[in-house]
Amino acid sequence: MVTKNQIKLISGLHQKKQRFVNQLFFAEGVKVIQELLQSNFELEHLYTTLNDFQEVQTSKRTLINDQELKKISALTTPNSCLAVFKMPVENEINSTGLILALDDIRDPGNLGTILRLCDWFGIKQIVCSKETVDIYNPKVVQATMGSITRVNVNYVDLKTYLSQTKLPVFGTFMDGETIYKKNLPENGIIIMGNEANGISAEIEKTVTARLTIPRFGELQKTESLNVATATAIILSEFKRNS
Numbered sequence: 001m002v003t004k005n006q007i008k009l010i011s012g013l014h015q016k017k018q019r020f021v022n023q024l025f026f027a028e029g030v031k032v033i034q035e036l037l038q039s040n041f042e043l044e045h046l047y048t049t050l051n052d053f054q055e056v057q058t059s060k061r062t063l064i065n066d067q068e069l070k071k072i073s074a075l076t077t078p079n080s081c082l083a084v085f086k087m088p089v090e091n092e093i094n095s096t097g098l099i100l101a102l103d104d105i106r107d108p109g110n111l112g113t114i115l116r117l118c119d120w121f122g123i124k125q126i127v128c129s130k131e132t133v134d135i136y137n138p139k140v141v142q143a144t145m146g147s148i149t150r151v152n153v154n155y156v157d158l159k160t161y162l163s164q165t166k167l168p169v170f171g172t173f174m175d176g177e178t179i180y181k182k183n184l185p186e187n188g189i190i191i192m193g194n195e196a197n198g199i200s201a202e203i204e205k206t207v208t209a210r211l212t213i214p215r216f217g218e219l220q221k222t223e224s225l226n227v228a229t230a231t232a233i234i235l236s237e238f239k240r241n242s
Contacts, residue, residue, distance in 0.1 A: 027141045121235040211234070
């Protein structure tokens with residue numbers, strides 16, 4: 001069974017402040033947990049309603065019932081398991097190849113999907129502004145479907161980082177040069193902006209090349225693309241040209 005102290009701890013991990021105070025986060029679902037267990041993330045404790053995860057030592061595995069799982073889950077319809085992991089030490093930024101920079105991405109689902117896209121397209125490094133949603137937010141972890149274990153993510157002062165780089169910096173704008181006609185390099189930084197406001201004015205100043213995904217619709221009335229959808233198209237074109 002899960003104790004009151006464990007419920008209190010895990011419930012606290014729903015909040016960013018408590019995640020960083022405790023240096024812990026949690027994941028839900030068999031696939032995500034399996035991916036984390038097979039990575040360099042260190043398990044704190046696993047709670048499951050099934051007699052599974054036999055590879056986990058019994059001292060770190062607790063069998064619970066559905067009602068207990070509901071008390072600690074962040075999901076409306078809880079899965080069969082929840083695992084608490086220690087936050088790893090942040091790795092140094094990998095400054096080779098293509099780097100994705102995120103300027104104030106706020107939606108957890110978008111960030112999780114973007115991590116999956118980077119994993120798919122072989123982008124090993126994401127740099128996030130301090131305002132971007134926390135990667136260890138339960139909804140982000142859930143949406144990554146395990147890709148959180150294979151993409152390096154750093155939170156930085158984005159303006160300072162971009163001002164100091166020697167790599168070309170590509171920004172995505174409505175009035176940029178069409179990405180389908182641009183000669184795209186194998187090394188560089190691609191900035192994706194906030195869901196509502198796009199790339200901020202101060203970050204825009206660091207951009208060396210402006211890109212856009214042209215609209216082909218006859219009426220040309222669609223205002224913008226979802227940031228995760230736009231990221232998929234942008235990364236696909238960079239990789240197609242490399």
